[in-house]
Amino acid sequence: MLSERSVQIIKSTVPVLEVHGVAITKRFYEMMFAAHPELLNIFNHANQKQGRQQTALANVVYAAAVHIENLAAILPAVKQIAHKHRSLGVKPEHYPIVGEFLLKAIKDVLGDAATDDIIGAWGEAYGMIADAFIGVEAEMYKEAHQQPGGWEDFREFRVDRKVQESDSITSFYLVPKDGGAIASFLAGQYVSVRMAIPEDQFTHIRQYSLSDAPGKPYYRITVKREDGGESHPDGRVSNYLHHQIKEGDILHLSAPAGDFYLNLEDKRPVVLLSGGVGLTPMISMLNTLAEKDSERQVTFIHATENGKVHAMKQHVDELTQARPRMSAYYCYRNPSDQDRETQAFHKEGTIHLEWLKTIIPDQNASFYFCGPVPFMQAMNQALKDWGVSDSDIHFEFFGPAASLEPAAASAAR
CATH class of the missing domain: 3.40.50.80 (Nucleotide-binding domain of ferredoxin-NADP reductase (FNR) module)
Known part of the structure; x- marks a missing residue:
């Protein structure tokens, strides 16, 4: 539990985070990637360029500050993020890096307003929140690995079929290269696909919803080709999947994840x-x-x-x-x-x-x-x-x- 003093200090920062939250998270990612470029193998580069990742993190930090006396209120958000972390391969050793640069970013953006007391209180709070994420994700890793047909991290799948569904959408039917069983999933969940694209310095990871019912001998993902325009380039991964990936090629998949799924117990319309x-x-x-x-x-x-x-x-x-x-x-x-x-x-x-x-x-x-x-x-x-x-x-x-x-x-x- 946080000390009462730390709780009060963090609550006092809520108005500041409401104004400067995105600036802090933007600076956080800049500093962290400069010091640890290897983390670009995990993070979605397009979301970084569009500012979506920075805004999402700012919203989580703000919510943590607002609910610092009752962090259980943000548990749904924690679980949603933890599912993505597990599917991306985020591990406990990444959390100290995030904590270090989040505190540095707060100090960098707020300057003298970020007193030692504020940095200390947020350091204490981050440690508690990080422990919660690590605990939740450890259970998710264990469950993904130990379930029938499950596995750790990423597994090789072969493109068994590639089917064009519309002018811009294509389905990929994926079967395990090793011929083994595959984990079941809940309708609505997704898998992460990790790709190394020739000439790109870092790997790319994208989440794609599974687009067929569970219980099949394959996974199916259905991908829209993201065509660019004046304000944004073509989608790097979606275009590579559409134009370069052929039947017989290998994709690397994480086990299914996600907290958005159909409730079959509910019999209402x-x-x-x-x-x-x-x-x-x-x-x-x-x-x-x-x-x-x-x-x-x-x-x-x-x-x-x-x-x-x-x-x-x-x-x-x-x-x-x-x-x-x-x-x-x-x-x-x-x-x-x-x-x-x-x-x-x-x-x-x-x-x-x-x-x-x-x-x-x-x-x-x-x-x-x-x-x-x-x-x-x-x-x-x-x-x-x-x-x-x-x-x-x-x-x-x-x-x-x-x-x-x-x-x-x-x-x-």
Whole structure:
């Protein structure tokens, strides 16, 4: 437990962290990578460039300060981060490095305002928080390794099949190179893929949702090719997977992880909402429900640009049309003439609450959603406006966690 004095000191820093949190975490990463460039083999370079990792860490530090007297309040965030750490290969020896440079960054950004007392209190708090992470992650490593078909760190998988799902989305069917069993997972979880791309100094690690139901002799990931523009370059890993990885090639995978997954114990209606490639965990959930729970009312709702980028539509149509308690609805923001002629979608534009009310019987259901952050903000706000309880709202961020407040309903897509 922290001393009462340290608690009061950390509480006094909350207003400072609210203003300077991102500047501190940005400086932290700069200093840490300069001293330990080998850690760039773990961290996502794109998230660093876009500032998402810095913002996510700032939010965690701020939350820790706000709840310093009751750190159990941030336990869900700790578990979510711990899942990612385990899948990335973060180990106990990394925590002292993080602590050293986090304190240095606080001092560097705040200058004389970061007194010895403040640095000391945060050093004490960091030690306690780091111990909590290390303990939680140790159990996760143990579970991942000891479960049937489990393994430590990364394992070689062969690309058995590569299937184009739309103009920009491709599925990869992955089987273990050693021919052994593979660990099961919960619908909605992900794996980390570690890649060494020729001519790149550091390896890349990306998380991809598993896009099929568990219990298969393979894992399937479904990857969107991230095409760049004026403000950002092409996605390094997604483009390499699409253009360079062939059937028969080897990928290195961590065991499945993640705290976003379908609750099969809940027998109430379930609504699966997705935007863009956010449909990948929803397809896993839909396939699982089709295999295991034919009595449950399931509504699958997908928003995308148009038919050219709409992945797995035929599969979803076949699945839902064969099951009277399942239904699927599609929302296209910019449908093509062909989309209109074939009546490929149910709504043009963006998803909003009034439309949701016409296709979902009532709000007494479990809601799961995933997609671009603006889409998730819009869905979160719509469900809250409808009176859906927080305990029935479940979501997953692709990449570092962001805020769903304030919602921007007009940005849904």
